[in-house]
Amino acid sequence: MIRNIQAIIPGIATSDGAGVKLRRSLGGQQQVRLDPFLMLDEFSSNDPNDYVAGFPAHPHRGFETVTYMLEGHMLHEDHLGNQGHLKTGGVQWMTAGRGIIHSEMPQQVSGAMRGFQLWINLPAAEKMKPAGYQDIQVEDIPKATLPHGGFVKVIAGTYAADGKTVAGPIQGITTAPLFLDVHLPANAEFEHRIPKELNAFLYIYEGELEVGGPMRPAPKQAAIVLGDGDLLKIKAGAQGAQLIVLAALPLHEPVVQYGPFVMNTRAEIEQAIDDYQNNRFAVS
Structure with a gap:
């Protein structure tokens, strides 16, 4: 069954951070989420005034953050002593767990800064697990070449075609996330099986795309939420298309969010605030 467009959530x-300009689709308004996805931001600018102030030190608890850098260079540092350079084509996958305080600061004063940040919820049983951090360099992200000349970068989950399976570096997470970056030439078609149990959406950041069966045009810079089914079917327009494909198992748990803290109850949020204010994150 082909997945059709269920909803369109425009990027706002x-x-x-300290004034970084971006577009927020998922998470742009309270309750506008797709379980377990909490937020998706796209940042894209050639003007350093839009990004140079970066994201100074700030806390998180209860979920995972994924930063995918299309262009640019940022430095991650956190209170656990981790430090990593996020460069063009690379990914930072951070599990905030019970608490992390980190910063993401541009290491450039000119040129393009472009990419995405995604927030993925953690199940209640894992919200207070120790914080963790992975830097994934561009050379460690596998790329599958498509018959028509396009390609797929596999960041999380797997991509299978022509009897071959390509596995991304992120595996073994409870929500079983799929994260693909798909590049299609003009008028190319693309299909990928996404298990019906997963919630899924697309985000087109270049070109034009049609989705579903029958095909329906999908706008750029919006979260394109997909309906029931197990098959993604898309077709690029005359200028080709570049998009990310995201899917994961829903948690079906209550979500209580207060800024950078995402828990299951108001009492847990109040505890997170108290822990942060009293420097208890520092011993996570």
Whole structure:
């Protein structure tokens, strides 16, 4: 069964950190989420005034953050002593767990800064697990070449075609996330099986795309939520298309969010605030 467009959540222009300009689709308004996805931001600018102030030290608890850098260079540092350079084509996958305080600061004063940040919820049983961090360099992200000349970068989960399976570096997570970056030439078609148990959406960041069966045009810079089914079917327009494909198992748990803290109850949020204010994250 082909997955059709169920909803379109436009990216809303906003800013975060110390004034970094971005577009927020999922998470742009309270309750506008797709379990277990909490938020998706796209940042894209050639003007350093839009990004140079970066994201100074700030806390998180209860979920995972995924930063995918299309262009640019940022430095991650956290209170656990981790430090990593996030460069063009690379990914930072951070599990905030019971608490982390980190910063993400641009290491450039000119040129393009472009990419995505995704927040994925953790199940209640894992929200207070120790924080963790992975830097994934561009050379460690496998790329599957498509018959028509396009390609797929596999960041999380697997991509299978023509009897071959390509596995991304992120595996073994409870929500079984799929994260693909798909590049299609003009008028190319693309299919990928996404298990019906997973919630799924697309985000087109270049070109034009049609989705589903029958095909329906999908806008750029919006979260394109997919309906029931087990097959993604898309076709690029005359200029080709570049998009990310995201899917994961829903948690079906209550979500209580207060800024950078995402828990299951108000009492847990109050505890997170108290722990942060009293420097208990520092011993996570």
